[in-house]
Amino acid sequence: xxxxxxxxxxxxxxxxEKTELDVDIYKGETFVLARLQFQCLDExxxxxxxxxxALELLDIAIDGKALDSTQYxxxxxxxxxxxxxERFVLTTRVRILPEQNTSLEGLYRSRTIYCTQCEAExxxxxxxxxxxxxxxxxxxxxxxxxxxxxxxxxxxxxxxxGGDLDGGRHFATWHxxxxxxxxxxALVAGDLAKVEDRFRTASGxxxxxxxxxxxxDLDKCDHAMSSLKNAMRWDEQVYGREYDLDxxxxxxxxxxxxxxxxxxxxxIFNTSCVLAKPExxxxxxxxxVEGVVAHEYFHNWSGNRVTCRDWFQLSLKEGFTVFRDAExxxxxxxxxxxxxxxxxxxxxxxxxxxxxxxxxPIRPASYMEISNFYTLTIYEKGAEVVRMLAxxxxxxxxxxxxxxxxxxxxxQAVTTEEFVQAMEDASGRDLTQFKRWYNQAGxxxxxxxxxxxxxxxxxxxxxxQSTPATPECAEKLAFHIPVAMGxxxxxxxxxxxxxxESLDDLPEDNTHRxxxxxxxxxxxxxxxxxxxxxxxxLRGFSAPVKLDYQYSRADLATLALHDSDGFNxxxxxxxxxxxxxxxxxxxxxxxxxxxxxxxSTLVQVYRLLLEDNxxxxxxxxxxxxxxxxxxxxxxxxxxxxxxxxxxxxQVAAYVGSELAELFRLRVSAYDPTREYRAQSDxxxxxxxxxxxxxxxxxxxxxxxxxxxxxxxxxxxxMTDEMAALTALVCCEDNTAQEQARDALTAFYQKxxxxxxxxNQWLALQARNPIPGxxxxxxxxxxxxxxxxxNPNKIRSVISVFCNNNPLNFHTGTADEPDAGYRFLAEQIxxxxxxxxxxxxxxxxxxxxxxxxxxxxxQAMRLQLQRLADQPGLSPDSYEIVSKSLN
Ligand code: B3K
Ligand code: ZN
Numbered sequence: 001x002x003x004x005x006x007x008x009x010x011x012x013x014x015x016x017e018k019t020e021l022d023v024d025i026y027k028g029e030t031f032v033l034a035r036l037q038f039q040c041l042d043e044x045x046x047x048x049x050x051x052x053x054a055l056e057l058l059d060i061a062i063d064g065k066a067l068d069s070t071q072y073x074x075x076x077x078x079x080x081x082x083x084x085x086e087r088f089v090l091t092t093r094v095r096i097l098p099e100q101n102t103s104l105e106g107l108y109r110s111r112t113i114y115c116t117q118c119e120a121e122x123x124x125x126x127x128x129x130x131x132x133x134x135x136x137x138x139x140x141x142x143x144x145x146x147x148x149x150x151x152x153x154x155x156x157x158x159x160x161x162g163g164d165l166d167g168g169r170h171f172a173t174w175h176x177x178x179x180x181x182x183x184x185x186a187l188v189a190g191d192l193a194k195v196e197d198r199f200r201t202a203s204g205x206x207x208x209x210x211x212x213x214x215x216x217d218l219d220k221c222d223h224a225m226s227s228l229k230n231a232m233r234w235d236e237q238v239y240g241r242e243y244d245l246d247x248x249x250x251x252x253x254x255x256x257x258x259x260x261x262x263x264x265x266x267x268i269f270n271t272s273c274v275l276a277k278p279e280x281x282x283x284x285x286x287x288x289v290e291g292v293v294a295h296e297y298f299h300n301w302s303g304n305r306v307t308c309r310d311w312f313q314l315s316l317k318e319g320f321t322v323f324r325d326a327e328x329x330x331x332x333x334x335x336x337x338x339x340x341x342x343x344x345x346x347x348x349x350x351x352x353x354x355x356x357x358x359x360x361p362i363r364p365a366s367y368m369e370i371s372n373f374y375t376l377t378i379y380e381k382g383a384e385v386v387r388m389l390a391x392x393x394x395x396x397x398x399x400x401x402x403x404x405x406x407x408x409x410x411x412q413a414v415t416t417e418e419f420v421q422a423m424e425d426a427s428g429r430d431l432t433q434f435k436r437w438y439n440q441a442g443x444x445x446x447x448x449x450x451x452x453x454x455x456x457x458x459x460x461x462x463x464x465q466s467t468p469a470t471p472e473c474a475e476k477l478a479f480h481i482p483v484a485m486g487x488x489x490x491x492x493x494x495x496x497x498x499x500x501e502s503l504d505d506l507p508e509d510n511t512h513r514x515x516x517x518x519x520x521x522x523x524x525x526x527x528x529x530x531x532x533x534x535x536x537x538l539r540g541f542s543a544p545v546k547l548d549y550q551y552s553r554a555d556l557a558t559l560a561l562h563d564s565d566g567f568n569x570x571x572x573x574x575x576x577x578x579x580x581x582x583x584x585x586x587x588x589x590x591x592x593x594x595x596x597x598x599x600s601t602l603v604q605v606y607r608l609l610l611e612d613n614x615x616x617x618x619x620x621x622x623x624x625x626x627x628x629x630x631x632x633x634x635x636x637x638x639x640x641x642x643x644x645x646x647x648x649x650q651v652a653a654y655v656g657s658e659l660a661e662l663f664r665l666r667v668s669a670y671d672p673t674r675e676y677r678a679q680s681d682x683x684x685x686x687x688x689x690x691x692x693x694x695x696x697x698x699x700x701x702x703x704x705x706x707x708x709x710x711x712x713x714x715x716x717x718m719t720d721e722m723a724a725l726t727a728l729v730c731c732e733d734n735t736a737q738e739q740a741r742d743a744l745t746a747f748y749q750k751x752x753x754x755x756x757x758x759n760q761w762l763a764l765q766a767r768n769p770i771p772g773x774x775x776x777x778x779x780x781x782x783x784x785x786x787x788x789x790n791p792n793k794i795r796s797v798i799s800v801f802c803n804n805n806p807l808n809f810h811t812g813t814a815d816e817p818d819a820g821y822r823f824l825a826e827q828i829x830x831x832x833x834x835x836x837x838x839x840x841x842x843x844x845x846x847x848x849x850x851x852x853x854x855x856x857x858q859a860m861r862l863q864l865q866r867l868a869d870q871p872g873l874s875p876d877s878y879e880i881v882s883k884s885l886n
Contacts, residue, residue: 001368001878006312012135013045014038014084019137019182021127023107025114025145025189030098030107031058034127036090036137049080051124051131052094054106059093079128092128101125102789102834110255111214113190114150115268117261120311120370123182133181133308134413143189144171150189152212156180156264158246176264178244179411181307186263188212188251195221199229199243202236207243211274212251220275223286223678224250224293231294234328239402241301250274250293254755255790257837258374259292262299269296272756272792278676278717280757283686285718286678290332295325301406309413311370315362315438316416318374319382323390326383333680336566337618343541343567346384348630350376351546354443355634357847357884359470363416363438366472368879371837377441384544385437388482389420391514391542392434393427401426433518434480441470444479446517448549452532458499459487459529464521465545471883481517484542486564487526487533493564494533499525511564514542534558539565551575553601560605566619573609573623574631576602577651581632584647585640598651603658610662618684621691626652629806639851641806645769649698656695660704663692667707676717683719690723697727697736705736712743721747722760730768737770748785758785759796766800773808774819777801788830791838798827802845809845810856818859821846825863828877829870836874843867843877847884861885 018037023030038048057074060067062085073080081090101108106125107116116126124131141155147170153162157176164170192212199207209228211221228250235241245265256270273292276285302324303317330338353359353376360373362382367373390398405422416438424431444467452459463483467476487494493511497503507513515524534555538547551559551572556579559572580602587596606624609615626648633639656663670689676682693711696704708731712724725747729740744765751757762785766777780786780797787793802809802824812819824846832839849860867873867881 001875001882003366003368004370005366006310006363007365009310009312011041012130012132013042014040014048014130014135016130016135016137019129019139021139021141023126023141023143023187025098025143025150027146027149028097028099030096030114031093032096032127033093034091034129036092036129038084038088038090040084040086044084044086047080047082048084049078050090050128051121052078052128053124054101055094055096055125055128057092057094057128059091061091062088064089064091078124090128094127096126103837104255104257104791104835105837107187108255110253112149113188113192113251113253114145115190115251115253116185116187116263117257117268118185118263119183119261120314121183123185126185129182131182132310133183134310136179136181136307136411136413138179139176139185140173141176141185141187142171142173143187144169145189150191152188152190152192152194154186154188154212154249154251154266156184156186156266178264178305180264180304181413184262184264184304184307186261186266186268188266188268192251193218195225197225197229199232199248201232201242203242205242205246207232207245208247210247210249212249213271213275214252217252217271217275220277220280223276223281224274224289227290227293228297230290230332231297231328234294234331235298235301235324238327238331239301239324239399239406241406243300244305248297250296254792257791257835259288260296262296262303264300264304267296269293270792272759275756276678278678280718280751280754282719282722282760283678283683285756287329287333287683291325291329294328295321298324298328305411306406306409307413309415311367311373312363312365313415314370314373315378315382315385316414316419318379319362319384320386320419322379322383323386326387334616334618334684336570337616337622337680337684339540339567340570340619340622342380342383344628344631346376346380346544348628348634350380350544351443351634352630352848353377354381354441354470355468357471357850357886358880359441360472361439361441364472365439369840369876371876372840372879381544388437388543389423389431389434391484392482392516393423393429397427398423431480433478436477436479440467440476440479441472442467442476444476444481444543444545446481446483446538446545446547448535448537448547450535450549452529454532457528457530459526459533460523461485461515461526461535462521462523463515463517465517466520471886478518478520481543481545483515483517483537484512484539484565485515486512486536486539487529488536488558488562489531489533492562494529497527499527512539536563536565536568538568538571540567541571553579553599557601557605560623561608566616570619570623573605574627576605577626578632578635581626581644581647581651584650585643588643588647588650589640593646593650596650598654602651603655606655606659607662610659616684617688618680621684621687624655624688624691624695626655630803633806633851636851638853639848640853641810645807652695653698656698660696660701663696664704664707666692667696667711672711672714672720673716676719686719686723690720690727693723693727697731700731700733700736705731705733705739708736709739718757718760722764726764729764730770732770752785755792759792762786762793762796763800766797767804769805769807771808771811773801773805774813774823778823789834791835794827794831794838794842798824798842802842810852817855818862821860821863825866828867832870832874832877833872836876839874840876840880843880843884847880849884 016036020035022033098107105122143153153172155174160175161173193215194210194212197209250267252269252271252274259273260269276289302320401423404426447464449462495510556572556576563569580598587593632644715721809820849857
C-alpha cells in the first residue's frame with residue numbers, strides 16, 4: 001500500500017480549461033473520445049501524468065497530430081506525456097467495458113441503466129484526466145446510444161443539442177456552464193420514466209425538476225419531489241443560496257455503493273434514498289429520503305460551487321453539508337428527536353471508530369485509499385464541529401460567516417482553513433485553538449466534579465479534559481469545548497451568575513450558559529446559588545465528547561423528569577438505563593441473572609413519563625428505548641457481547657412486564673386503519689405505539705400476541721407492518737415462533753416484487769437475535785431474493801448480521817464459536833475483487849478485535865490475518881486490515 005500525505009500537496013502544473021467528451025455506448029463496450037484543453041500554470045514540467053485505470057487507449061494526439069510511442073507512456077495507472085507544450089489540446093480515444101464493471105465506480109451498468117459514479121477517483125476509469133478536485137473545467141458531453149435501449153441520455157448542465165443517428169442510434173449533447181472538478185461529472189443512459197415539477201427561485205427563475213426512475217416506480221417519487229422543493233426553499237431562506245441551473249435532475253439506480261451522489265445538476269441516487277410510498281416504506285425510510293435528497297441538493301453550494309482542494313479536505317463539504325441537512329430535517333420535523341437520533345449514531349459508531357485502529361482527524365494527514373475515508377468521522381463528527389462553530393458564533397454571525405465563505409470562494413477549490421478563516425473574519429473571534437478539532441483524532445473525555453458551599457452560596461464545577469492516544473498522535477493538546485449547561489434546584493431551573501460576570505451582561509435566558517473549556521482543567525464558580533443543584537451538563541450534546549459525572553439515580557430521575565433541555569432528559573434516561581443494565585451484567589457474570597431484580601428507579605421514571613400527556617410521543621419513545629447493544633459495548637472497557645445482550649434483554653423484559661398495562665393501552669388505542677401521513681406528529685404516535693408493542697412482545701400474553709397479529713394483518717403502512725413482523729419474529733415464545741415462520745413466508749409472497757421491501761425482510765432476519773442466526777443468514781444467501789453483486793442486498797444481510805446481531809455474530813454456531821468471524825472473512829474475500837469499496841467496509845466489525853476478551857479477540861484477529869495473507873487483496877481492504885493488525 002502506498003500512503004498519500006497532506007504535507008505533499010502541490011498545486012497542479014496544468015489546468016484543463018475545457019473538457020469535451022463523446023461517449024458512445026454500444027452493447028458490451030463503450031468508446032470515449034476526449035478533447036482536453038490544457039494550459040500550463042507555472043514552469044513547464046518535463047512530463048505530465050494523467051490518471052487512467054482500466055482504459056484501453058486506441059488513439060492519442062496533441063493539437064491534432066498523432067503521437068508516436070516516444071512521446072508518451074501508458075501503464076495501468078495512467079498516461080505520461082513527455083515534454084508537453086505550454087498550451088495544447090490532447091485528444092484520446094479509449095475503450096471501456098461498463099457491463100463488466102462490478103466496482104460500481106466509473107461508468108457501469110445497473111440493471112438496464114448505464115450510469116456513473118466518479119467521486120472520489122472514478123473519473124479515471126472513464127478517460128485519461130487530471131483526476132483531482134482542484135482541476136476545474138468546463139464540460140461539454142455528447143452521449144450516444146441505441147435509441148430503443150437507451151431513450152434517455154443525460155449529463156450535467158443544460159441540454160444543447162440532440163437527434164437521431166444512423167443504425168437506430170441517437171445522441172444528446174449537454175453543456176455545464178459551471179466549472180467543476182471531474183468527480184462531479186455524471187452521465188446516464190437508459191430506459192427511464194420521469195416525474196416532473198417546477199420550482200420558482202427567490203429571484204424568480206423557473207427551474208425544471210425531474211426524477212428519473214424505472215416505470216414501475218413512478219408511484220414512489222412524490223416524497224422525494226416535495227423534499228427537494230422544501231430543501232430548495234430552505235436553502236434560500238436559511239443560507240441565502242439559490243439554485244443556479246435551469247434544470248435539476250435526480251436518477252434512481254438499484255446498484256449503488258452509497259446513498260447518493262451530488263453530481264452537478266444530475267444527482268444519482270440509490271433507489272433506497274429516493275423511492276417512498278406508505279405501503280412499502282417505513283417512517284425511517286421517509287425521513288431518510290428527505291434527508292438524503294436535501295443533503296445532495298445542499299452540496300450544490302457546499303461542495304460544488306465551493307469545492308475541496310484535495311481529498312484531505314473532504315469534511316469541508318461533507319461535515320458542513322451533514323450539518324446543513326440535519327438542521328433542515330430538524331426544521332421539517334421535531335428538532336430534539338432529530339438531535340437525539342443523530343447523537344445516538346455518533347456516540348455508537350463514530351466514537352467506536354475514533355477509539356479504533358482507523359481513527360483519524362476530520363482532516364486526516366494521510367491515507368492509502370480515499371474511499372476508506374468516507375467515514376462517520378468525516379461526516380458526523382465533521383458536522384459536530386460545524387455545529388460547535390455555529391453555536392459559538394450564534395445565528396447572526398454564523399450566517400455572516402457562511403455568506404462570506406460562499407462569496408469569497410465561489411468557483412474555488414479550498415481547504416478547511418479557509419472555512420474557519422471565514423468564521424473568524426465574520427465574527428472577530430480567534431479560533432486558533434478551536435482548529436485542533438480538525439487535526440487531532442479521538443473522543444475527548446470530560447470528568448466533571450462539583451462542590452457546593454452552603455455558607456457562601458457558591459457552586460463550583462471543575463471540568464478536566466483528556467483525550468486518549470490515537471494512531472496518528474499520542475499526546476493531545478487541549479480542545480476548545482463548548483459545554484452548554486444549567487442547574488436544577490428543588491423548584492426548577494436556577495438563575496445563573498458566574499463569579500466573573502457582571503450583572504449588566506447577564507444573558508436574557510439566565511438559566512442557561514455555554515461554558516468554554518479551553519484548558520486541561522478549569523473551574524467555573526457560580527454565585528448566589530441557594531441550594532445544592534443537580535447540574536444539567538452538555539445540553540443538546542454541545543460537543544462530541546464523553547462526559548463523566550457521578551450522578552445518583554435520584555439526580556438522573558430529576559433530570560429525566562424536569563430538565564428544560566429535551567436532549568438531556570433523554571440522556572438522563574439513557575444513563576439510568578445503562579446503570580440498570582450494568583447491574584444486570586454483573587449479575588450475569590455472577591450467574592445470578594435469572595433472580596436479578598432491577599433497581600426500580602428506571603421503571604418509576606418511565607411510568608411518570610408515560611403518564612405525562614404533554615410529552616412529544618416520539619421523544620417519549622426515544623426515552624423509553626434502552627441503550628442499544630452497540631452503545632453499551634462502547635461504554636465497556638472489555639466488551640462481552642453475550643453479557644450485554646442478556647442483561648439488556650432482562651431489563652427490557654422487566655420494564656415490559658412492570659408497565660404492561662400502560663403499553664397495552666397505547667397499542668389498543670391506536671386505530672390501524674387511520675390514514676397514513678409521513679408527518680412528524682403521526683410518526684411520533686406510531687413510534688411510541690410500536691415501542692410499546694415491542695415491550696409487550698418480550699413476554700407476551702395471548703392478548704398481546706393477538707394485538708401484534710392484528711396489527712400485522714391490518715396495517716395500511718410499512719411502519720406498522722414491519723414493527724409487528726419484527727416484534728413477532730424476535731419473540732421467543734413458541735406459539736409466536738410458529739406464527740413468525742408463516743408470517744415471514746407470507747410477507748415475502750406479498751412483497752417479492754418490491755426490492756426495497758425485500759431488503760427490509762432480509763435485514764429483519766439477519767438481525768433477529770434468536771439463536772441460529774448464522775444458519776439463517778447462510779440460507780438467505782441462497783435465496784432467489786439475494787444478489788451478491790448488489791450493495792443493498794449485501795448490506796441488508798451481511799452487514800446487518802455482523803454489526804446489528806452481536807450475540808449471534810460473536811457466538812457463531814454451537815460447534816464453532818468463531819463461525820461468525822469466518823463467515824465474514826469468506827464473504828469479504830469473495831467480494832474483494834468484485835467491489836473493493838464494499839468489501840473494505842464489511843471489515844469494520846473485525847477491526848475492533850482488541851476490545852474483546854481473550855479467545856474472542858484472538859479469533860477475530862485470526863480472520864484479519866487470513867485477509868492480510870490473501871495475495872492480491874485490494875488496496876481498499878489492505879489499508880483497513882493492515883492498520884487493524886498493527
Ligand atoms: N459525496 C458522495 C459520497 C461519495 C462516496 C464515494 N466513495 C455522497 C454524499 O456525501 O453526498
Ligand atoms: Zn455529502
